[in-house]
Every structure is written in C-alpha cells, then in structure tokens.
Amino acid sequence: MAQRILIVDDDPVQRRLLEEAVKRFGYRSKSCVDGREALEILTGSAQSEIDLVILDLMMPEVDGFQVLKETREAKNAVPVIVQTANGSIETVIEAMRAGAQDFVVKPSRPERLQVSITNLLKVATLEGELTRIRKHSEGTLTFDNIVTRSEPMDRVLRLGERAASSNIPILIEGESGVGKELIARAIQGSSERRSKPFVTVNCGAIPDHLVESILFGHEKGAFTGAVDRHIGKFQEANGGTLFLDEVGELPLEVQVKLLRALQEGEVDPVGARKPVKVDFRLISATNRRLIDQVKEGKFREDLYYRLNVFPIWIPPLRDRSEDIPELTRHFLARFAAEESKPQVTGITSDTVNMLKSYDWPGNIRQLENAVFRAVVLCDGPSLTCDDFPQIAQATDTPMSYAAAPSVGKKEPQADVYSSSLSVASKWEEQQDEQFLHVEAVSAFDAEQPPFGYMRSLDGEGHVRTLTGVEEEMIRTAISHYGGRMTEVAKRLGIGRSTLYRKLKEYGLEETPENKAAH
Template sequence: MAERILVVDDDPIQRRLLEEAVRRFGHLPIVVSGGAEALRVMAGPDGRTVALVVLDLVMPDLDGMAVLLKLRESGSAVPVIVQTSQGGIDTIVSAMRAGAFDFVVKPVSPERLQVSIQNALKLATLEGEVVRARRTATGTLTFDDLASASPAMERVIRLGRRAAASNIPILIEGESGVGKELIARAIQGSSDRRARPFVTVNCGAIPEHLVESILFGHEKGAFTGAVDRHVGKFQEAHGGTLFLDEVGELAPDIQVKLLRAIQEGEVDPVGGRRPVKVDFRLISATNRSMLDMTKEGRFREDLYYRLNVFPIFVPPLRERKEDLPDLVKTFVARFAAEQGRRRVIGVDREAMALLEAYDWPGNVRQLENAVFRAVVLADGEVLGPDEFPQVAAQVGTVAVLDRHRPLVTGEAARPTPRLGDGEAGRADPLAPRGGDAMTGWSPSPSGLTMGSGPTPFGFLRSLDGDGHVRDLAAIEEEMIRIAIDHYGGRMTEVARRLGIGRSTLYRKLKEYGLEEASDIVAAE
C-alpha cells in the first residue's frame, strides 16, 4: 500500500533517482535537500504522515547522524534507512546505534532498496500494533495511538480528549463493530485514571438472573449456590473505569440500582448488610437509539440523562472510508505475524479499490475478519481481489471494472464512450441512438465501452430501447430493485438509503409488484 516516504539527500541526481524509485515501488515520495529541512518536515503537520525516512549520512549543513539523533530525541519512532558512499564498519555501527533500521551503500540497486523499504514498513506497522496491544492491556492506550485520516473520526478523537480531562459520565453511541470499546479505553488511558482497572461488562450477554450479582456482587449464602463472597464489577473497577457495553439491554429493576450507584457512588451487594462505597469512572455504550428507547418506556428517563451527560457518536466505517488503508495495513501486519505468513506485506490497488467500494455493514469488526481470512488464503506477498471473494460478491462489477489500471473515482473515472457499429456515420449527434450512454457500458480490457452486454450492477439505464428517456416510474422501480438486492432485503436499511419511510417503501413495493421479490431476497 502507498506510504509517504521522506527522501533526504543533498545530491540532486541522487534525489531524483530515489524519488523515481520510491514512486515506482508504489509509494509517495517527499523530497528535501538537507538535514535541517528534513527535521522541519518531521516536526510539522506532514511529519505524522511520514512512514519512513531514506537519509543520506554525508550532507553539508546537518549530516545524517545528527538528524538521526535529533529524531530519536524527539521521540520519533519512524524507521530510517541510511545511505552513504562511505561504507566503513565504524560508520555502519554508529548509524545503527543511533537508531537506523537499515544501511545501504551508494549506488544502491533498486531491488535492494525495495526490500529494505518493505521490511522497514512492515516492522514499523507490527511494532505499532504490539505497542497498542501492550497499552490496551495496561490501560495506557491514548488517542495518539488512534490516528485517523477521517474528519469524522478526528472529531470523535477531539471530543474524547476533552472528556478524558474530567470525570464526566460518557455515552458512546454507534453501530456494532465501530470500535466503541477502543474509544473508551483511549479515554481512560488519556485521563488521570490511566493504568488503573478498566472493567468491561457486556450487559447484553449476562443471563438476566445473574445481572445483579455480577454487577453489584453478593455475599456468601445470599442465595442458593452462593458458596463464596463475590466482588461485583463496580467494586472491581474501584479507582478505575467501568465500561458498560450495550447498556440498553439492562432490565428495568437493574436500571434502578444502576441509577443509585451513579448518584450515590455506592452499591448494594446481594445479601449485603450495608452499601459499599465505590470510586469509578463510568463509560456506557450502545448500538441502539437510547432516546427512542426512553420515549418508548423501555429505558428509564432519569437514568438516560445520567448516562448521556457527554455523548460521543462513533460514525460507521462506510462514512469514514479514509481510514480504510491504515486499518487494512494494521490488520495485515498483525495477522501475518500471528499466522506465520510473514511474507504477506499488504494489498494491491485493485483490492483496496474493492474494499473501498463496499459499505461494511459490520464495520471495523467485519473488515478485521475479512483481512484475517484473506491473509490465511494468500498465496503471494500482496493480497488481491481474489482473497476477498465475499466482498467481491457483494460489490459486483461496479468497484473494479479494469484489472489492469488503478481505480479512479469522480469525474475522471467516467469512461469515454466508444462508438458502436454504424455510429461513425451518424449525421446528427443529438438524434436518439440505439444504445444508452449510461447503461450500454460493458466491461472490456480497456475499460467501459458501448455495447449490448448486460448492465453492470449499480448502473441505471437512462434511455429505453428506442433511445428515448425512460419515465420516472420505471427508473424508480429499478432503483428500488437495486437497493433491495444491494442491502440483502434489509428493508429498514433500504428505506434509509433511499431517503423514504418504511411505510412509503412498502407502498411502492406493492405498487410495483415487488413484494414477492423482496420477500425472497430477505429470506435468503
């Protein structure tokens, strides 16, 4: 996958050669001519996006060794490949001790440089994942470990940083699999309760008759089977953070006790003689609309306002596709190491285009599982579309129509129509034609061309067989069919995506005679 690589060299010819090599390897070069300029780049806003530095050791203003030392003093963990024409053993040892990842001697062959870059990027990603896992386990994960390229997620991170500065109750909302627990852990790791207990409770996974005991604890002999005293989750979280996942699943009687625990800072263990004081930071999460549940009487209004003091909404993955490359890179590095598939280094452009074309209804969790499967199936070093058959089956032919060119989005991606048989001699370019400029496209080795083949999934025909504009009712019917097929018959999602109410959708299904088709799709 494309990474930003900083090239530092005072020789203009060498800079140009390195720039072209880095670009040929599929990465994005940032080129500077000296050590001082390199440090300014790394200290600026672009520094966070640099994944690797290729550094010349011998430069007039500030040599490479000084740059290495200053990077390490600043706490930068970006790997550095040093290069020089002076390949003495003392120079190599000094550079490695200063923190260089690898050492190459000028003139370096493209093959040698490519291997060094691949190894450095892969190791850096894996080390970052190890650090995140260690910090997650020790309760010291921070928002610095959750860098995002998405404006929507950057807003979540900004809110999380503010929330971490106080002890305010937080309600994290978002679809299943978006990473609500990760946000909660980052809030704790950024607060004064870092490295303290972080206790997670999945409220929807606890048997109803055990909820009270698990949350608040019980005394020995409190009920049949209580052979020992049990400390509840609230007491386990004393001094730290209690994370209540799927809090909307709690029964009404437990909601009352939870409200008391939040208001009074104490819990009543089952069979206990007196309440127990607890000091905890409460973070709740839900994938439901708590406001709707409150209006319907399924959740206590007073408890809702206690939990929803500082709401944070985590957007679904389909609304932050900018994060896909970093997420995929992280998952590939982790699973390649865990599964002993260390030669797998990333995904190609076509596979990334395929992943970006998919909506990911299961969000980050679904993406993680898809990459896991792809790494296990991989035969080569780079994952391609063939390693994601389930995604390809859902996306169809829309995402990647040309296997020999990178996918381009926007206006530039629109294919140039190619005249079919007999079109060249047409005198009036505005006269109705037998083909459809939007639906006559069919896949070909050179892109999309006019033809008589089947319409690719996702495209709408704008003209009928006689070359006239189709009426709106026919287009609407076809759009509903596409939506039902694309979202697997999930009518709530179909209605939401079409921007209409469910009742309106069902009325139109009946009007167009699509009830049977929608039932079949939904049943599948």
C-alpha cells in the same frame, strides 16, 4: 491511501531518481532538500504523516547524523534508511547507533531499496501492534496508539482527550464494530486512572435474572444457589473504570440501582445489610439511539441524562474510508505474523480501491475478519481481490478464477488449482477438472439474497426442500473456494467421493457437449 516516504537529499538528480523508484514501488513520496527542512517535518505536527525516511548522510549545514539524533530525541520512531557514498563499516555503525534501521550505498539498486522499504514498513507495523497489545493489557493504551488518518476520527480523539482529564460520565454511541471499547480504553489510559482496573460488561449478554447480581454482587445465601459471596463489577472496578457496553439493554429495575450508584457513589449488593462505597469512572456505550428508547419507555429518562453528560459519537467506517488502507496494513502485519506467513507483506492498489468502495456494515470488526481470512487464503506476496471473494461479490469486482478456460488452453488458475492437488491421485485430478466449471449461484440476482445467505422459502412462499438447499450450498461452496474440491469437501464436512456423487445426482457434472461449448 499508500504509505508516505520522506526523501531527504541535497542532490536534485538523486531525489528525482528516488521519487520515481518510490512511486513505482506503490508508495507516495515527499522530498526535502536539506536536513533542516526534514527536522521541521519529523519533529513537528506533520510527523505522523511520514511512514519511512530515506536519508542522505552527507548534506551541508544539517547532515543526516544530526537529523537522526534530533528525530530520536523527539521520540519519533519512524523507520530510517540511510544512504551514503561511503560504505565503510565505521560509517554504518555510527548511523545504526544514531537510530537508523538499514543503509544502502549509492548508487543503490532499486531491488535492494524495495526489499529494505518493504521489510522496515512491515516491522514498524508489527512493532506498533505489539505496543498496542501490551498497552491494552496494561491499561495504558492512549489515543496515539489508535490507527486513523481521517478528520472525523481526529475530532473523536480530541473529544476523548478532553474527557480523559476529568471523571465526567461518558456515553459513546456508534454502530457495532466501530471501536467503542477501544476509545473507552484510550480515555482511561490517558487519564489519572491509567494502569487501574478496566472492567468491561456487555449488558446485552447477561440473562435478566443475573444482571443485578453480576453488576452489584451478592452475599452468601442471598438467594437460592448463592453458596458464596460474590463481588460485583462495580466493586471490581473500584479505583478504575467501568465500561458498560450496550447499556440500553439493561432492565428497568436495574437502571434504578445504576442511577443510585452514579448519584451516591455506592452500590447495594443483593442480600447485603448496608451499601458499599465505590470509586469508579463510568463509560457507557450503545449501538442504538438511547433517546429513542427513552421515548419508547424502555430506558429511564433520568438515567439517560445522567449517562449522557459527555456524548461521543464514532462515525462508521463507510464515512471514513481514508482509514481503510491504514487499518488493512495494520491487520495484515498482525495476522501475517500470527499465521506464520511472512511472505505476505502488502496489498495491491486495486484491492485497496475495492475495499474502499465497500460499505462495511460490520465496520472495523468486519474489516479485521476479512483481512484475517484473506491472509489465510493468500499464496503470494500481496493480498489481491481474489483473497476477498465475499467483498468482490458485493462490489461486482471480477476475480481471476471466475472465467472458465477455453478448449485446449490452460489458464493460470488451472495451474494454481492443479498444483494444490499434488498429493491427490490422478483420478481425483480428473474429477476436479470435470467439476471445476460448475456454474455458481449468482450472489446478486434479483431473486437471490446477498452472497453467504440462503433463501429458506421458494418463489411461492413455501419452505424449500432439503435437496434444493443442499444443491445451492454445494454450488456456493464451489464458487467460494474457486473450484478447489478438496477444500469444498472439507468445508462442507463430507468426503470427496460423496461430493462427486452428489454433483452427479444433481446433474452438475459437465457433459461433453457443455465442455465443447467452453
């Protein structure tokens, strides 16, 4: 879903012009005829739906200066572009002091307005990310800092806000990558334990023989190798919150001690003579159905009911596709800044539609990594389908470099490709041209696994030869990197000359007859 811009102007002609311009820029618009109507939106419950405001300063009754003042007093930090027919320095300074970020003089040129909108939206997204990072590290992250615009997640946030007002044990369930830890941190940041320790334990990543020591601690000499006293995670979280991720992976013998810690508010360090009192808030999370593990005898029933006092289920990303555009812009602003690519400022509508059509089995974590990779690949001002090759393969989305150029005609992709080899020798360019159109392995053929995965067995059930695996890997790499042989060789960890030799060995180079066929 495109970002929404609020247009506030009492002139119907100017409003119409701005609405058309905003639509042409790829955004949604909402219009107000006066400042009073704008304040109802910007200071009310609908303020989160507005991403930017284009505000006329001179209006009857409630003017633009009053709108700015009351909007900022309501703690609404939405970016504001003011427009006025009076472009004097005094007017501009007054508007900036009132809380505007930029100004345009009527009549404004569309190009000037578009640049201002793009820059302010990017800065606002980046500032929001910096705020989230700071609050994350300080333990003061709240539900207002969570990026979402979907009804299912709104219900999750409302449940979390209710749970934050007490010390009730919480069990968060959901698939891997949906943001269970983020919800847990928001619960703590909205509770009386904000700014207190938030201790995270991934129960599935601890070896069984170390679980008890890591969680509950041990005394010096309690067992072989215990050369010093160790404070467990429960004691580290004293006064704050203990987050047990993948709690279903805990061994049964440790589950007994966890149950006692919950019931008595004390832990027994390994080798200690007496228990230690602890004050903690427990939030557990799992990507499995704990009730099924209880039925299978893998999880204690009494502990399950102790943990499942206040259950919260987070829906997968595929069930809240309206969050995908917002999350994508959020990750885009962050990674564009981290990777020093300020020219990447947006994403095309076709690409957004492609991302929304994908199932995202890895949920938000997978989307985050996909956007990270796309930002690194992107050479233009906006992310395109070509920057998400794996998602494009999975959704059968055509990509510009997939088609081979005709004889005597140089396609745009060939231009981009050739320019990337400006430091290479003429021989290398000829070699790349020769191998550019090697046919890629079909990622969704009936007998092929999904793109990015390779079969280990052949059609008869025998282990494939190393030669066959290597040939398929080279084909996949060529497809994945659009025929850019320098990148292919780099990612495969071989030299360019070795790559060309292997292509000849496998008979992948194009013959004059094949070239003529193109």
